[in-house]
Amino acid sequence: MPDIDLKKYPTATGVYLMYSDEGTVLYVGKAKNLRSRLRSYFSAVGDGRAQIPLLMQKVARIETIVTDTEKEALLLENTLIKQYRPRYNVELRDDKTYVSVRIDLREEFPALQVVRQVKRDGALYFGPYSSAGAIRDTLKEIYRIFPLRHAPIERCRKRGRPCLFHQIGQCSAPCHGLISAADYRRLVDGVVALLSGREADVTRMLWQQMEQASAELRFEDAARLRNQIRAIEKSVEQQKVTDHAGGDQDVIGLHRDGGEVELALLFVRKGKLIGRRTYALEWRLDLAELVSGFLREFYGREVLIPDQILLPLPLEDAGLLSDWLSDLRGKKVRLLCPQRGEKLRLCKLAERNAGESFRQRGGQRAARRQLLEELQQKFHLPHWPRRIECFDISNVQGQQSVGSMAVLCDGEAARAEYRRFQIRTVVGADDYASLAEVLRRRLQRGIEEELLPEMILIDGGKGQLAVVTEVLRGLGLQERIGCVGIAKSRVVANVRGHAVERSEERFFLPGRKNPVTLRSGSAALFLLERLRDEAHRFAITYHRTLRNKATLRSSLEDIPGVGPGRRKALLRHFGSLKKIREATLDELKQMPGLPAKVAEEIHRTLQH
Secondary structure, eight states: OOOOOGGGSOSSSEEEEEEOTTSOEEEEEEESSHHHHHHHHHSTTTTSOTTHHHHHTTOOEEEEEEOSSHHHHHHHHHHHHHHHOOTTSOOOSOOOOOEEEEEOTTSSSOOOEEESOOOOSSOEEEEEESOHHHHHHHHHHHHHHSOOOOSOHHHHHTSSSOOHHHHTTSOOOGGGTSSOHHHHHHHHHHHHHHHTTOHHHHHHHHHHHHHHHHHTTOHHHHHHHHHHHHHHHHHSOOOBOSOGGGOSEEEEEEEEETTEEEEEEEEEETTEEEEEEEEEEEOOSOHHHHHHHHHHHHHTSSOOOOSEEEOSSOOTTHHHHHHHHHHHHTSOOEEEOOOSHHHHHHHHHHHHHHHHHHHHHHHHHHHHHHHHHHHHHHHTOSSOOSEEEEEEEEEETTEEEEEEEEEEETTEEOGGGOEEEEOOSOOSSOHHHHHHHHHHHHHHHHHHHTOOOSEEEEESSHHHHHHHHHHHHHTTOTTTOEEEEEEOOOEEEOTTSSSEEEOOOEEEOTTOSSOBOOOTTOHHHHHHHHHHHHHHHHHHHHHHHHHHHHHHIIIIITSTTOOHHHHHHHHHHHSSHHHHHHOOHHHHHTSTTOOHHHHHHHHHHHTO
């Protein structure tokens, strides 16, 4: 235990940070009474958490920040956790958000959008949905029933005729005046009711319209409405899990096994279970603190926040979290720990899901461990390769050189750990020097943050591997980190010179002349090939981004009178660089805020 004088700490509300000997932040927490909270860590019986001694053995000093209110402490704690990413706080490795469906009813002709970010912009959002592909398939069915527009209306109006979607009956073509605003609004009402789970209301409305069309002898319209009713009955899943009175709910379930916790999050919308998400977390502290940290981490991003969040256990700061979530949502959010009835059944269902997910991951974990042990043995690595990093360099004729780092943690892609590097010190197309720069920057920071890989995979052969070896030696890491070079398979001619054959992927090791090969089709080979391809994709994507920015800058910002702000305004007004080039002088002069002389200069420059 560290020798810390608890009397010097205040009794006020605030945030505390626990530091290691190296100055790394190990844990960030908040407390209503800082001194009392810290004293619980050092008491003879501890604070009831069996793993606290493991944390306290690494704590060298503690700093506190006093706040006026508990809500301020909560917000500051969130900010510091994002800044320092402490090892002992909750970290959701997979930061991918689910997709939602957006529709803005304030528009004259609203359209459906599949989005990943939920913003407080006055629009309606539905979801979240676990699969972008699945929701797009659902929207295809919705478009057959309610043919809303697909593309921005201004773009469609520039076309000489309605789009292909109109021709196949999946767009009502409001851009060309083929449907009135009132009739289009009825389609929108049907879509909103359908996405809200009110299928019975939609079906009843369509039945009434079908009977009216039939009575007026409009049999084609009646047949179309009949087909819409059948499509709804066929495509809508009638899985009821609770009553409608509860509103939208997220339900949390936990399964703990030693230091591993599986957390399941069920999404219930209008009485239907529409999705599930699970997280495998390493956690040594109490479960209440895990759930509290998870709520702040998950809902602190741009996601849909429901009316109620059902919890598996009571939280000391439930009221504070409820106020924070309500502020984020703009409406009241309730945190409940049910003791009986339908809501308790949902919590038990989430707990069963967490347990089942943990068992499934158990089999996967065993397979991944066996795979990583195979890599350690095959490549003679000094340590079991729990974290593997792969680096790649991308440039075109020495321009816009960038580096990328893709990461595997426990055999799974850790996309939140991916990094990209803009080359700073190398001029021209020198991949070896660029690679050395990227590796030094990454490993020097890793030494400071105590986060280093057990294995580095480099896309290339002996030359690239020599660069990695030299950098590791220079930093004194050659005995700690193993390195492997992966060279793409070669294409060779057969003895007759007609057909061609592909050799296996080759892996080069330091100090070994001949390459190592892995069995064709093996899981280990597939894992490393996928990691190499991810690093290459990540590098190419970043390179293209920088190249596109440079192209825009050279085309627009080199024009006198056009700076970064005016360039953005031009692109926002016209939509693309191509359309700016195609614009007439009169169209440029009509742009709000663009002086006539600048318009003339843009037109003269881009036309030549």
